[in-house]
Amino acid sequence: MAGVITASEPSWIAPFSGLSPRSFKKLVTVLRREGADPVRKGRPWSLPLEDRLLLVSAYWRTNLTMRQLAPLFGISKSDTRLVVVIGRPLPGNRNDCTAWEESGAKAAVGTTMTIADGGYPGTGLVMPHRRRKGEELPDWKQAHNTSHKQVRARVEHVFARMKTWKILRDCRLKGDGVHYAMLGIARLHNLNLAG
Numbered sequence: 418m419a420g421v422i423t424a425s426e427p428s429w430i431a432p433f434s435g436l437s438p439r440s441f442k443k444l445v446t447v448l449r450r451e452g453a454d455p456v457r458k459g460r461p462w463s464l465p466l467e468d469r470l471l472l473v474s475a476y477w478r479t480n481l482t483m484r485q486l487a488p489l490f491g492i493s494k495s496d497t498r499l500v501v502v503i504g505r506p507l508p509g510n511r512n513d514c515t516a517w518e519e520s521g522a523k524a525a526v527g528t529t530m531t532i533a534d535g536g537y538p539g540t541g542l543v544m545p546h547r548r549r550k551g552e553e554l555p556d557w558k559q560a561h562n563t564s565h566k567q568v569r570a571r572v573e574h575v576f577a578r579m580k581t582w583k584i585l586r587d588c589r590l591k592g593d594g595v596h597y598a599m600l601g602i603a604r605l606h607n608l609n610l611a612g
Contacts, residue, residue: 422489424467424474434474445470463492500603502526506595514540532568 422429424445427438427583433443445467445550451472454466462469472490476483504520523540533542545565546558547579554562580604 421491422468422471424465424471430471433471433478436474441467441470442610460501478598500606501529503596503599503603505593515588517542532565 422433423439424430430436430438430441438443448466448470458460464472468490470484475481475486475489479486481489502525504516504522504525507519511519513533516531517537517540525546529544533540533544534548535544537544543565545562546554548554579599
């Protein structure tokens with residue numbers, strides 16, 4: 418599908434990147450020289466380097482989200498399904514907020530935007546909006562909650578599926594068994610997706 422916005426049309430460059438077409442071209446040249454566009458194994462980029470640079474510039478320059486920008490460039494929004502962190506299990510009952518920090522998950526994620534269910538107030542994680550008694554949520558918050566719920570549903574389905582796996586039942590009470598089993602499962606999952 419051809420994108421609506423493309424760097425091959427110079428009139429799009431200034432409004433979306435804030436650079437003149439000449440400066441933009443120099444930036445692309447520098448990026449190529451620095452190795453920003455190597456040929457890699459696996460799925461190729463759907464956009465050329467120039468269009469990817471314009472997309473990122475537009476993202477930084479505007480208040481548009483990647484979900485809003487993607488159709489403007491004729492691509493789908495990236496939605497990775499790779500496992501990026503496995504926190505260490507903690508003994509006993511722990512509050513979700515405490516476990517988030519003590520398990521090492523918070524340190525591993527860093528400043529990456531991360532979603533969570535409603536049990537993580539004050540952690541900086543993206544949670545669903547709650548309505549106060551007697552008030553209705555505005556449409557934009559309801560839309561955000563719907564999107565949030567769709568992503569969280571996938572996560573909850575993964576949790577439910579993992580609880581049925583024999584490897585997790587067999588090592589549940591054996592030291593670090595669950596942690597190492599989860600690391601192995603996550604690695605196999607990522608290899609399956611990324612090749």
